[in-house]
Amino acid sequence: MTESSTPQDYVPGTHPDLPPPVRTTGPIGWARINLFSSPFNIVLTLVAVYVLMSIIPPVVEWALVKSVWTAENRVDCWAQMEVPEGAACWAFVKSRLxxxxxxFYPQAERWRVQLSFVLLIFAILPVLYDKLPGRRHWFWYVVAFPFIAGWLLVGGFGLTPVDTDQFGGIMLAVVIGVTGISFSLPIGILLALGRQSDMPVLRLLCVLFIEFIRGVPLIVLLFVASTMLNYFLPPGTSFALLMRVLIMVTIFSAAYIAEVVRGGLQGIPIGQHEAADALGLTYWKAHRLIILPQALKISIPGIVNTFIGLFKDTTLVLIIGMLDPLGIGRAALADAEWAGLAREVYLFVAIFFFICCFSMSRYSLYLERKLHTGH
Amino acid sequence: MTTLAGARTTDDRNLIARLWDNQEARSVIIQIITLAVVLALAVLVLRNIAINLEAIGKEFNFNFLGAPAAYDISFSPFIEYTSRHTHLRAAVVGILNTLLVAVCGVLLASVMGFIMGIMRLSSNWLISRIVYVFIDFVRNIPVLLHILLVHGIIVTTLPPPRQAIDIGADFFVTNRGFFVPAPVFQDGAGVVGIVFIIAIIAAIVFRRWAKQVQDTTGKIYPVFSICTAIIVGAPLLAFVVMGAPLSWDIPQLKGFNFQGGLALKPEFLALWLALSYYTSCFIAEIVRAGILAVSHGQTEASYAVGLRPNRTLQLVIVPQALRVIIPPLTSQYLNITKNSSLAIAIGYMDVVATIGGISLMQTGKEMETMIIVMGVYLVISLTVSAFMNWFNRKMKLKER
Known part of the structure; x- marks a missing residue:
């Protein structure tokens, strides 16, 4: 190569491109630019490497390498370790899985939970994946799903009734999350339309409702649900606690959705409204066909973020005595055989929520990119 | 004749139907109906409440606020409180504790959030990746779990007071909380305080004057350095002149716990730290988005008109970034305040835990206590958003 590439071998202008200098390409060039570009950056990189080296190996060792996966109780668990309490005892989480x-859903009826979960996957599929064949026909199934699942889980009409006090764990979190999500979206859209309406009374009522709900923490609303909601009802009637919590969670996230959708509505130019009026469309037709499709498209990332917040907030029900995954974990820790394994429990619950919420936020980012049809 | 008859038949229609075709009349009808339905619902609910309360023999009044609370609050840094004090005082202690953790949380979360947001934009790949992973991990886990986790770490893994970790400067870390020296003000400290306030006012006046001078003559004073010098220097001088009227109350290990000094209880620490780092992850993303929103052309244009880099940052970049940052930042500050209500999970005595928790249990006044708690949060929320709206208007782009 070196012998043949004398200048004389080429007609001027046809010399092949030389490879770029090693110092700006390849792994070394990348490291030079991204890690060692200045003395300050070199120090930062070294500090970061030191921090990572002092955190990651011990954690991996604790959680995976030295951890114990099968044991009768904590003493047994610690006996299997080189250093007692020196590693994670996943046997505990396994025994309580x-x-x-x-x-506390009855053992014999758990197929209903499993079936609802499978149905949920089929309900989510057409919402998430828009290339699904016959997506339009799935719509009614998606609308009907919360009611089918509610019947399956609670029972009645031919199924053995199950007391809602026995709901718990991941299932409870999913029930609260899915109910909140599916009912708060339509209510939120209506509230947003009310807030944008020309009618002062309607607008005032919607503003008061939204600002009131958004100004108060969810936990206070849950306290209201658990202590005083029954006073509002006609004497003699009362709801199960789960039902009251579902109502509160739904109106809570509806107020937040309303604000997100209002942002979307405000992003629609007035010309769109005028064009719809010019075509002679009624208010509802104009909104269904022209305004809302555009407004909802803008607000999808915000809506998904509200849903992520709602799903994380389902843990709050433990404060009023319901047993969501975190509540189950804390109850399990009270067991003398396993007490003191808080780290394992919290990490397990954290990973569960992380997987759910992280995938939702990734999906929202994907949608944002896909729907960005501008320039 | 026929046309007239036809017109009469349309006119003969039901009055309501005719009004319905008129847009304005229709809107009035809808509003009247809505209002009637809402009022009817309200009356129904109030009637139900009255009947239900009478059925169990309860009355709706706030008299219980004057009765002795008969429970202890372990953490009341601002006002004196014992179990002999009233429910009203317990509520005030709770409100102050809520405000304390909210203000501390806002400060720490802002500092951490700004630092992390800038680290996220670092040209150093490793730093920006580490911060990115940390932010995404923390944001996707419920804040309640963070609070319980931090509380658990403080209570179970830190040493008891007898084996306290001494960080130096009489700062002790134990599982009963952190103990730091407390400042004790002596005679003359008040003078220093007054001088400090006067110095701030003087700095503001100087700033106005300097701006006026710059507007009329173009002469620029080093406003920031001079203001800092006034605000720091004047109180320092007063402090020395008054003979250093300040001593430190140093925590001492006595028996099983530390005495004296400033004790940061585990509940307060857990809530404060967990809320701060959780919220700072959201703030970091807001800051990052705000800085990225200022296009690079602004920096280049500012260099082109001859501004130095620090003036560019101060006059061009920061004001524009703040405009994008402030509205979402407001809602994060409100979130800290509202999330501080999770205190009840670890036993920090905030307003929900005192008046909405123990007072409710002891008096059975669900209605009244809940109204007080909701009122407190509404007042805080509306005040914060009013202030931030004012600030936002002040910072807004002034288009001419």
């Missing part, structure tokens, strides 16, 4: 998933 059923509890973490189903709560």
């Amino acid at each position: 059923q509890l973490f998933i189903y709560g």
Whole structure:
């Protein structure tokens, strides 16, 4: 190569491109630019490497390498370790896995939970994946799903009734999350339309409602649900606690959705409204066909973020005595055989929520990119 | 004749139907109906409440606020409180504790959030990745779990007071909380305080004057350095002149716990730290988005008109970034305040835990206590958003 590439071998202008200098390409060039570009950056990189080296190996060792996966109780667990309490005891989480998933749902009826979960996947599919064949026909199934699942889980009409106090664990979190999400979206859209309406009374009522709900923490609303909601009802009637919590969670996230959708509505130019009026469309037709499709498209990332917040907030029900995954974990820790394994429980619950919420936020980012049809 | 008859038949229609075709009349009808329905619902609910309360023999009044609370609050840094004090005082202690953790949380979360947001934009790949992973991990886990986790770490893994970790400067870390020296003000400290306030006012006046001078003559004073010098220097001088009227109350290990000094209880620490780092992750993303929103052309244009880099940052970049940052930042500050209500999970005595928790249990006044708690949060929320709206208007782009 070196012998043949004398200048004389080429007609001027046809010399092949030389490879770029090693110092700006390849792994070394990348490291030079991204890690060692200045003395300050070199120090930062070294500090970061030191921090990572002092955190990651011990954590991996604790959680995976030295951890114990099968044991009778904590003493047995610690006996299997080189250093007692020196590693994670996943046997505990394994022994309580059923509890973490189903709560205290009766053993014989758990197929109903599993079936609802499968149905949920089929309900989510057409919402998430828009290339699904016959997506339009799925719509009614998606609308009907919360009611089908509610019947399956609570029972009645031919199924053995199950007391809602026995709901718990991941199942409870999903029930609260899915109910909140599916009912708060339509209510939120209506509230947003009310807030944008020309009618002062309607607008005032919607503003008061939204600002009131948004000004008060969810936990206070849950306290209201658990202590005083029954006073509002006609004497003699009363709701199960789960039902009251579902109502509160729904109106809570509806107020937040309303603000997100209002942002979307405000992003629609007035010309769109005028064009719809010019075509002679009624208010509802104009909104259904022209305004809302555009407004909702803008607000999808915000809506998904509200849903992520709602799903994380389902843990708050533990404060009023319901057993969501975190509540189940804390109850399990009270067991003398396993006490003191808080780290394992919290990490397990954290990973569950992380997987759910992280995938939702990734999906929101994907949608944002896909729907960005501008320039 | 026929046309007239036809017109009469349309006119003969039901009055309501005719009004319905008129847009304005229709809107009035809808509003009247809505208002009637809402009022009817309200009356129904109030009637139900009255009947239900009478059925169990309860009355709706706030008299219980004057009765002795008969429970202890372990953490009341601002006002004196014992179990002999009233429910009203317990509520005030709770409100102050809520405000304390909210203000501390806002400060720490802002500092951490700004630092992390800038680290996220670092040209150093490793730093920006580490911060990115940390932010995404923390944001996607419920804040309640963070609070319980931090509380658990403080209570179970830190040493008891007898084996306290001494960080130096009489700062002790134990599982009963952190103990730091407390400042004790002596005679003459008040003078220093007054001088400090006067110095701030003087700095503001100087700033106005300097701006006026710059507007009329173009002469620029080093406003920031001079203001800092006034605000720091004047109180320092007063402090020395008054003979250093300040001593430190140093925590001492006595028996099983530390005595004296300033004790940061584990509940307060857990809530404060967990809320701060959780919220700072959201703030970091807001800061990052705000800085990225200022296009690079602004920096280049500012260099082109001859501004130095620090003036560019101060006059061009920061004002524009703040405009994008402030509205979402407001809602994060409100979130800290509202999330501080999770204190009840670890036993920090905030307003929900005192008046909405123990007072409610002891008096059975669900209605009244809940109204007080909701009122407190509404007042805080509306005040914060009013202030931030004012600030936002002040910072807004002034288009001419």
